[in-house]
Amino acid sequence: MSENSSSMSLREYLSSDTVTSMRQATAQRVYWSLRAFLGNPLAVFGLVVILAMILAAIFAPWIATHDPNAQNLSRALQPPGEENWLGTDELGRDIFSRIVYGSRISIYIVILVSVIVAPVGLVVGMAAGYFGGWVDRVLMRVTDIFLSFPSLILALAFAAALGPGIENAVIAISLTAWPSIARLARAETLTMRASDFIAAAQVSGASALRILRRHILPICVPSVIVRITLNMAGVLLTAAGLGFLGLGAQPPTPEWGAMTSAGRRFMIDSWWVVTMPGMAILVVALAFNLFGDGLRDVLDPRQSR
Amino acid sequence: MGRRTRRPAKCRGSSNVHANQLRTQLTDASKFVGSVVVTLFGLLVLTFFIGRMMPVDPVLAIVGDEASSATYERVYRQLGLDQPLYVQFFRFVSDILRGDFGVALLTGRPVIEDIARVFPATIELGTISIIIGTGLGVPLGVLAAVRRNKWPDYTVRFFSLIAYSTPTFWFGLMGLLVFYAFLGWSGGSGRVEIFYTGLVEPITGFLLVDSILVGEWDVFWSALRNIWLPAVVLGLNSMAYISRMTRSFMMEQLSQEYIITARVKGLSQNQVIWRHAFRNIRVQLVTIVALAYGGLLEGAVLVETVFSWPGFGGYLTSNLMIGDMNAVMACTLLVGVLFIALNILSDILYRVFDPRTRSA
Numbered sequence: 001m002s003e004n005s006s007s008m009s010l011r012e013y014l015s016s017d018t019v020t021s022m023r024q025a026t027a028q029r030v031y032w033s034l035r036a037f038l039g040n041p042l043a044v045f046g047l048v049v050i051l052a053m054i055l056a057a058i059f060a061p062w063i064a065t066h067d068p069n070a071q072n073l074s075r076a077l078q079p080p081g082e083e084n085w086l087g088t089d090e091l092g093r094d095i096f097s098r099i100v101y102g103s104r105i106s107i108y109i110v111i112l113v114s115v116i117v118a119p120v121g122l123v124v125g126m127a128a129g130y131f132g133g134w135v136d137r138v139l140m141r142v143t144d145i146f147l148s149f150p151s152l153i154l155a156l157a158f159a160a161a162l163g164p165g166i167e168n169a170v171i172a173i174s175l176t177a178w179p180s181i182a183r184l185a186r187a188e189t190l191t192m193r194a195s196d197f198i199a200a201a202q203v204s205g206a207s208a209l210r211i212l213r214r215h216i217l218p219i220c221v222p223s224v225i226v227r228i229t230l231n232m233a234g235v236l237l238t239a240a241g242l243g244f245l246g247l248g249a250q251p252p253t254p255e256w257g258a259m260t261s262a263g264r265r266f267m268i269d270s271w272w273v274v275t276m277p278g279m280a281i282l283v284v285a286l287a288f289n290l291f292g293d294g295l296r297d298v299l300d301p302r303q304s305r
Numbered sequence: 306m307g308r309r310t311r312r313p314a315k316c317r318g319s320s321n322v323h324a325n326q327l328r329t330q331l332t333d334a335s336k337f338v339g340s341v342v343v344t345l346f347g348l349l350v351l352t353f354f355i356g357r358m359m360p361v362d363p364v365l366a367i368v369g370d371e372a373s374s375a376t377y378e379r380v381y382r383q384l385g386l387d388q389p390l391y392v393q394f395f396r397f398v399s400d401i402l403r404g405d406f407g408v409a410l411l412t413g414r415p416v417i418e419d420i421a422r423v424f425p426a427t428i429e430l431g432t433i434s435i436i437i438g439t440g441l442g443v444p445l446g447v448l449a450a451v452r453r454n455k456w457p458d459y460t461v462r463f464f465s466l467i468a469y470s471t472p473t474f475w476f477g478l479m480g481l482l483v484f485y486a487f488l489g490w491s492g493g494s495g496r497v498e499i500f501y502t503g504l505v506e507p508i509t510g511f512l513l514v515d516s517i518l519v520g521e522w523d524v525f526w527s528a529l530r531n532i533w534l535p536a537v538v539l540g541l542n543s544m545a546y547i548s549r550m551t552r553s554f555m556m557e558q559l560s561q562e563y564i565i566t567a568r569v570k571g572l573s574q575n576q577v578i579w580r581h582a583f584r585n586i587r588v589q590l591v592t593i594v595a596l597a598y599g600g601l602l603e604g605a606v607l608v609e610t611v612f613s614w615p616g617f618g619g620y621l622t623s624n625l626m627i628g629d630m631n632a633v634m635a636c637t638l639l640v641g642v643l644f645i646a647l648n649i650l651s652d653i654l655y656r657v658f659d660p661r662t663r664s665a
Contacts, residue, residue, distance in 0.1 A: 141340075141343055141344070141347065142347065144340075144344055144347075145344055145347030145348060145351060146351075148344055148347075148348060148641055148644050148645050148648070149348075149351075149637070149640065149641050149644065150599065150600065150602060150603035150640060150644060151603070152603045152606060152607075153602070153603055153606065153621075153636075153637060153640050154637070156606065156621070156622075156625060156633075156637075157352075157355050157633055157634070157637040158355060160625045160628065160630070160633050161355045161356070161630065161633075233469070233470055237470075237472055237473075240472050240474075241472065241473070241474060241607055244472075244474045244607065244610075245606075245607070245610065245622055245625065246626065247625065257472070257474075260472075260474065260475055260478070261474075264478065267478060267481070267482055267486075268482070268486045271482055274475070274478050274479075274482070275479065275482075278472055278475030278476075278478070278479070281472045281475065282467075282470055282471050282472065282475070285469075285470035285471075285472070286466065286467065286470035288470075289466055289469060289470050290466070293466075
């Protein structure tokens with residue numbers, strides 16, 4: 001950027017109509033996307049919450065006021081106050097600290113599911129869309145079968161079969177989350193398959209693998225990112241649901257769903273035990289939804305409302 | 306289609322066109338049936354593998370770990386576990402086709418009987434929920450579309466986003482806290498107060514209906530006091546979905562030229578919205594509601610656990626807890642079949658009510 005900024009200001013560089021380099025074109029696109037995104041206060045709010053949660057997860061030992069697993073029976077079921085900001089649970093553990101540490105588990109699950117689901121969905125969807133014929137029929141039939149289960153029930157069955165635990169919850173959720181990505185990638189690929197630049201690449205002897213990787217993948221990625229972000233809210237809620245039913249993270253892990261479930265018995269007298277972890281789930285899921293909506297408006301304008 | 310343009314010239318053509326239409330309809334139908342059969346088969350394969358995946362040794366679950374190796378061997382053979390996988394799968398499928406899902410560990414009764422007994426409670430809850438979800442979701446969606454980008458639109462969108470982001474189980478617990486513990490407006494857990502349990506013999510299985518049929522009004526009111534809260538919790542979730550879809554369908558219609566024509570003709574706003582735009586989205590709405598009903602089954606698992614609702618979801622989770630894979634697999638399979646059935650239903654409704662989809 002330095003060779004240009006000497007002759008024109010950064011503002012001119014980013015808003016000039018005559019683009020002189022690839023780099024400037026990219027910079028302009030990023031700049032205008034960023035401006036559009038920042039013009040959407042709800043999406044920014046979502047991003048801020050997500051960043052706050054990531055920071056909380058990274059710096060949990062410094063942010064938490066107590067050891068998340070330290071029991072203190074003399075201070076069991078204390079209401080929110082100065083010593084325990086969000087109160088204590090039935091074993092006298094500090095709920096605020098447990099929520100802070102719990103964000104690690106939520107992020108772990110959400111990221112791991114996304115990392116598994118995105119490549120699988122992309123490969124299946126792009127292959128189905130590009131090759132067509134029986135490849136398409138077989139792959140889409142398999143996708144349909146997975147889609148014919150409600151995702152929570154399929155995840156429940158998988159989690160029950162695999163046994164409880166975070167890793168198994170991740171596998172169970174991933175198995176239910178890839179089909180929608182595959183559908184999306186297929187649809188994107190289909191719109192591209194017949195276009196001239198793909199034909200040109202084919203004529204010039206590019207292999208199918210190269211076309212998929214160099215030409216089709218970049219077009220699928222933005223909408224897949226949007227879908228993954230919107231899915232994250234659902235992943236979070238499913239993970240919490242599994243935890244609530246005792247099929248996700250096991251105690252004493254401070255997983256938000258499991259915390260809500262453990263607090264049920266004391267709910268009538270100590271409302272905060274159940275309210276606080278559930279509130280954390282709600283706020284973060286809302287943040288992912290708001291951020292995803294904002295991202296869609298910027299990256300994937302065709303699907304905007 | 307070329308044949309159709311020649312129709313006036315050739316009288317005979319007319320019956321040919323009909324024959325052709327019938328033929329395409331028949332091939333459509335057979336393709337449709339074929340895809341349903343394949344999906345059902347896939348469902349069976351998937352459930353079979355979920356059942357095979359479990360780390361629990363099914364033989365040990367029956368004989369216990371004290372049993373001699375001879376007993377173990379005998380049960381192992383009895384269960385057919387020494388057979389190759391495809392034979393086991395064949396057995397699995399033929400058992401299911403005969404309606405034999407095995408015996409539930411929890412009740413000692415056939416799983417299929419258990420499910421038949423608990424299902425009406427879920428259907429009752431789900432039906433009231435979908436009435437709430439549709440009754441609120443459709444008008445709110447229309448309102449949001451008509452007042453697009455004004456405060457009613459923002460409010461509806463914001464609340465549906467909140468409903469999307471709320472963990473259902475937590476929402477149920479909060480509802481119990483406020484409306485049962487603090488306000489006393491809800492009867493709390495279960496279908497009726499303990500006092501009335503078993504007072505009404507199931508006729509239809511729907512307690513609200515049965516209690517009226519036998520004239521037990523106390524039971525009816527108690528059942529009503531207990532059902533409204535879980536129904537609202539479940540219903541708000543489908544309301545979010547239904548209002549969102551209604552809004553986008555309506556917006557699509559309202560941007561069409563015939564709406565402008567109607568306005569130019571001098572029709573009132575109400576007539577334009579309800580007589581013209583809304584009439585055109587009814588078919589789409591029916592399919593959406595059918596799909597939302599399937600989604601309710603999913604939410605029911607968590608809500609029934611929270612409210613100790615003696616339905617299908619509660620049955621599934623209590624069997625999950627004890628790891629009874631017979632019951633879990635039967636429930637999973639059943640939900641899958643129901644989901645497919647609802648999809649087929651919405652597809653059929655679409656074909657029946659929307660003439661545009663027929664020729665394709």
